[in-house]
């Protein structure tokens with residue numbers, strides 16, 4: 001039998017321990033989510049810059065002109081491509097990426113990215129992983145030329161979002 005004087009002290013200890021455990025778990029969860037999710041400021045800067053860029057009709061044309069001129073291999077890949085449709089698909093995939101980087105790898109937007117990755121893989125169009133460096137350089141030059149608010153912060157925001165998409169597509173080559 002427990003001596004009467006010990007009961008309140010034991011109960012206090014239990015209460016404190018449970019409180020501490022819950023607080024620690026809460027901290028751990030929000031901490032890990034912060035680590036997994038894209039930096040909010042980057043994401044907001046990316047979204048608003050994408051909107052400004054695509055509002056400019058010449059943006060995606062400028063990107064594809066640069067990309068085609070960057071290598072014979074790239075130009076050959078687009079030999080039979082309907083370019084107006086391709087420009088729309090790329091604009092859509094920029095918005096898709098902005099959603100994907102916010103969520104779990106099982107989200108619908110990553111499943112759509114899977115489909116895009118499959119088309120770029122060696123079993124389909126066989127886009128070599130090295131070509132993504134050219135793609136990024138050309139796209140960032142187009143952003144610099146078409147976003148009137150372009151700045152080092154905007155540049156960093158695009159690179160951090162696109163970096164996730166590029167890593168994903170390369171990993172499925």
Ligand code: HEM
Nearest residue numbers: 074077078080081089090093116119127131132135165166
């Ligand atoms: C993260 C980077 C990239 C993204 C987000 C992206 C996005 C897309 C999307 C959304 C499509 C349309 C897919 C469909 O309709 O099923 C597409 C098609 C295509 N992409 Fe990419 N792409 C990327 C990088 C590249 C690179 C580096 C190349 C190198 C040449 C490339 C070449 C092509 C070609 C050839 C097509 C197909 C055109 C056609 O249907 O004829 N892409 N891309």
